[in-house]
Amino acid sequence: MAEEENESNQRQSEEIEAMAAIYGEEWCVIDENAKIFCIRVTDFMDDPKWTLCLQVMLPSEYPGTAPPVYQLNAPWLKGHERAELSNSLEEIYVQNIGECILYQWVEKIRDALIQKSQRTEPDDTEVKNKTEEEEVEFEDEPILDNPPENPVKTLDLKISETPPETEELPPVAHGVPITDRRSTFQAHVAPVVCPEQVKLVLSKLYENKKIASATHNIYAYRIFCEDKQTFLQDCEDDGETAAGGRLLHLMEILNVKNVLVVVSRWYGGILLGPDRFKHINNCARNILVEKNFTNTPDEPPKTSGGKKKVKKDKKKNEH
Structure with missing residues (x-):
């Protein structure tokens, strides 16, 4: 319980x-x-x-x-x-x-x-x-015995793996940085239709010395598989505990698909507490809206009721 x-x-x-x-x-x-x-x-x-x-x-x-x-x-x-x-x-x-x-x-x-x-x-x-406001409260609703499961799959990705050469590198866009108490956050976004492209984009980003030197590079992606009508999705904390899952949850609520979002954080020496999650999500939302990834879905958003797989490395907590 x-x-x-x-x-x-x-x-x-x-x-x-x-x-x-x-x-x-x-x-x-x-x-x-x-x-x-x-x-x-x-x-x-x-x-x-x-x-x-x-x-x-x-x-x-x-x-x-x-x-x-x-x-x-x-x-x-x-x-x-x-x-x-x-x-x-x-x-x-x-x-x-x-x-x-x-x-x-x-x-x-x-x-x-x-x-x-x-x-x-x-x-x-x-x-x-008419100044009097009417109020209605939610009445009891029947609970379904077997609520439908949302078809979501996850896939392990290792950035250290050599990216495949057969896939084309998607265009990568970079968002406007947000700075708070010497910590800087910047989002990067790319359209992806397969896990191989996710690896390509991550490898390309890590070729940039500034991005590679970030304290954390949090990412999440959602790929819609048309043939099976399922989402392939996953996320990475990169040491910023729970950040990847929160980023993926934002993408689920916005119902974006076929997109990878990476948020880089350069730690400035001052702990931000929960504000760091706000900045991560705001960075991600801003670039998704700017690049029109939020305008594509035709269906109501579907979110996973189960636990999301979040990969972590040796870095923990906020720093």
């Missing part, structure tokens, strides 16, 4: 960090100890017509056997629209029991707001006069 609780806490922490990295200022911590969060969702980023605040509380059993408790807060949301949106969120939960679903919920709400914006124009008078 304690092991299951620890796993739930770990998965919740990874999801919270990923959501904060994805949504930035739209993501708000209401009560960190009680795990209550709020996210502002709009139809469009620049000039939103419709806005809704999703408030969630993560119970200790989430994501294993219980859904988030949620409230949909918007002065205009009522009646049929509220019921329809609530049903959509609950359907996502039932179809993904045991999985982290906050990203899917937010994007489902955004899709609904976009559709509403395309159908109608907001009534300013109604929005101003």
Whole structure:
């Protein structure tokens, strides 16, 4: 029981960090100890017509056997629209029991707001006069006896191996560095369609003396196998304990595929604590968005409910 609780806490922490990295200022911590969060969702980023605040509380059993408790807060949301949106969120939960679903919920709400914006124009008078916010809590949902397993495979990669010469080296892009208290983080990204290309990119990056001298080179990749409809994915901490798994979790939530992300960290002598994970994820998210890897998926994100394989070397903890 304690092991299951620890796993739930770990998965919740990874999801919270990923959501904060994805949504930035739209993501708000209401009560960190009680795990209550709020996210502002709009139809469009620049000039939103419709806005809704999703408030969630993560119970200790989430994501294993219980859904988030949620409230949909918007002065205009009522009646049929509220019921329809609530049903959509609950359907996502039932179809993904045991999985982290906050990203899917937010994007489902955004899709609904976009559709509403395309159908109608907001009534300013109604929005101003209607100040009372309605609240709906999550009702008990049936738990499936045999939730579907997500087809995910992992593969061991050793950077020291000689890369194959038959595969073509994909183009490698480098992100804008982030510096905090003398530590610098920089992300690198490349499209990959097979493990051989992953090895090629890693070898190419290590030819750069600056990258090779980084204290840590954390990486994760996801490759979609069309024939088997499965993901081949793996990650590497390179001594930054748990960083690889968190990076892979971010990529799962963003539902990116056929991509390798490497985040280099040059340690500056000052411990950053949990902030280092925030910088790693922000670096990765920024370059994935910049290079349009987040615009390709046509399906809802699928995440692995099982434990991810994380390869580590002799370096441990933060330094």
